[in-house]
Amino acid sequence: MAYIGNTAASRFVSNRAASVYSGDGSTVAFTLEQVVTQDEDILVSVDGVVQEPSVGYAVSSGTTLTFTAAPSTNSGNNIFVYYLASQAGTVGHPSTQALSATNGTFSGTLGVTGAATFTAQGQSPRVNVLAQVTGYTSGTVLTAAQSGAIVTFPAMGGAATLSLPACAGCLGATYTFVMLGTAGNDVDIITNGSEKIIGCVPKGDGDNAGIADANDSAGFDANAVVGSSFKITCISTTAALAFLLHDVIDGLAANTGGINLK
Secondary structure: OOOOOOOOOOOOOOOOOEEEEEEOOOOOOOOOEOOOOOOEEEEEEEEEEEEEEEEEEEEEEEEEEEEEOOOOOOOOOOOEEEEOOOOEEEEEEOOOOOOOOOOOOOOOOOOOOEEEEOOOOOOOOOOOOOOOOOOOOOOOOOOHHOOOEEEEEEOOOOOEEEOOOOOOOOOOOEEEEOOOOOOOOEEEEOOOOOOOOOEOOOOOOOOOOEEEEOOOOEOOOOOOOOEEEEEEEEEEOOOOOOEEEEEEOOOOOOOOOOOOEO
């Protein structure tokens, strides 16, 4: 039948109209194929005789039909249950399609596989939680649009690098890098070679004391442990001062040896 509007993305799961069972003279409990909320939600017939709700039978736990007396043995199906008011049908959302909604409430755990973006309305910056990785290549480059990203690393199966974008197009962009396991191998955040990463000690008066400059990379050493983290922010379009390493948390008791500038 023709209709006006978009094609439905997923069909409704319809409720069953009736269920049939066979009595054996001893069984009193049967499992319904639809969830119902009260005895009057179904019409029950045994050997052609309609049973009185709450007298001849009762429903418990939504799906258990219990007879007062065991239905008789009969050849074939002799118990008929007609669903008069079962719970509403549901719609299954296709797993391969995106889901968009204005609001959502979750009573349980929200699990996310892959990247997740959280954006507060009218606020900036947003937070991109990038997927955990087993290794990057130098060909993988962060983008200016990913400013605010939290890049997480599990224990690494091999040495890995991740490239920062060119400073000319990402001024003000900031990225956070976090180890979620003992690194096991070096993880380096690199520039394009001509642009540098500097480290400094903020003094609070705007005159920062430089402690390391002209670095091509910053990263985790193989002995970096869970909780080690640092941030890198693009502070200049001048190559020699392009990026700043800051908010360093070594994660090691001695606070040395887990994070490097080189």
